[in-house]
Amino acid sequence: xxxxxRLKRGPVRYQHIDSPVGRLLLASGDDGLRLIEFAxxxxxxxxxxxxxxGDDEVLARTRRQLREYFDGGRRGFELPLxxxxxxxxxxxxxxxxLIPYGETWSYGxxxxxxxxxxxxxxxxxxxxRNPLPIVLPCHRVIGSDGSLTGFGGGLPVKKHLLMLExxxxxxxxxxxxxxxx
Numbered sequence: 001x002x003x004x005x006r007l008k009r010g011p012v013r014y015q016h017i018d019s020p021v022g023r024l025l026l027a028s029g030d031d032g033l034r035l036i037e038f039a040x041x042x043x044x045x046x047x048x049x050x051x052x053x054g055d056d057e058v059l060a061r062t063r064r065q066l067r068e069y070f071d072g073g074r075r076g077f078e079l080p081l082x083x084x085x086x087x088x089x090x091x092x093x094x095x096x097x098l099i100p101y102g103e104t105w106s107y108g109x110x111x112x113x114x115x116x117x118x119x120x121x122x123x124x125x126x127x128x129r130n131p132l133p134i135v136l137p138c139h140r141v142i143g144s145d146g147s148l149t150g151f152g153g154g155l156p157v158k159k160h161l162l163m164l165e166x167x168x169x170x171x172x173x174x175x176x177x178x179x180x181x
Contacts, residue, residue, distance in 0.1 A: 013054045014047075017063055020070045021157045027051070028058040032080030035131045036062075038153040043129055066134065072164070075101035077135045085129060092126035096136040102165045106144040124150060140167065 012034065014027040027035035027045065035045055061079055068074035083093055095113055099105050107127075111119045127138040133152055139161040143149040148168075151158035162168035 010050060012051045013056050013059060014051055015053060015055060015059055017066070019066060021153060021160055024066075026059050026062055028056055028062070029082060032082035033058050033062055033132065033135070034082050034084070036133055036135060037131075038133070038157070040154070042152045045131075062135075069134070070164070075165075079135060081132060081135065083131045083136070085126070085131070088122065089126040089129055092123055093130055093132070093136050096127070096130065096138055096140070099137055099140040101137075102167050104140050104142045104162070104167050107141055107149075108144050110141055128152060134161065137161075140165075 010029050012027050012029050014025060014035075017024050017026060021038070023039045025035065025037040025045070026033070027037075037045055058080060065074055065077050065079065069077070083090070085093065091114055092110070095110055098113075105113070107120045107123050108117070110127075111117050111123045114123070116122070123141075127141055128150060130136055130138045130152070133139065139151055139153075139158045148155050148158050148162075159168060
């Protein structure tokens with residue numbers, strides 16, 4: 001089992017919401033939105049005594065903007081983001097925000113954008129630890145051959161998000177969704 005995502009110390013407010021891609025956990029701190037987590041995360045957040053179920057302005061804005069995104073009326077997010085990770089992870093997550101709505105980059109393109117063309121696997125690992133999927137759109141990163149690859153919400157969710165954005169015109173082959181048969 002992988003290690004959990006540990007958020008910066010301090011009070012964390014959280015709530016669960018239902019969405020077209022399943023139940024999501026949202027968490028914020030005084031510094032902004034810290035987490036969007038799918039129902040069955042690869043790297044679940046480590047909740048501790050600092051976590052308190054509740055609401056705040058950041059969570060309310062996040063709910064509203066996610067609803068607008070899923071309804072097709074929002075192409076980008078305007079939220080105070082507070083992801084915490086290594087310097088390389090932060091570079092990768094910043095680059096995710098540059099991928100336009102409705103477009104995709106390959107892991108190799110992302111590595112080249114970061115000035116580290118041989119870091120394709122490291123880019124994939126950093127994207128796999130993205131604490132703010134959808135808002136920092138790691139679903140827009142695909143294999144160099146156009147295949148749908150790894151996504152913390154599962155490949156059917158990645159497909160749904162790409163189709164919502166118009167970035168996926170053709171249904172992927174079964175092996176894209178369920179691995180090699």
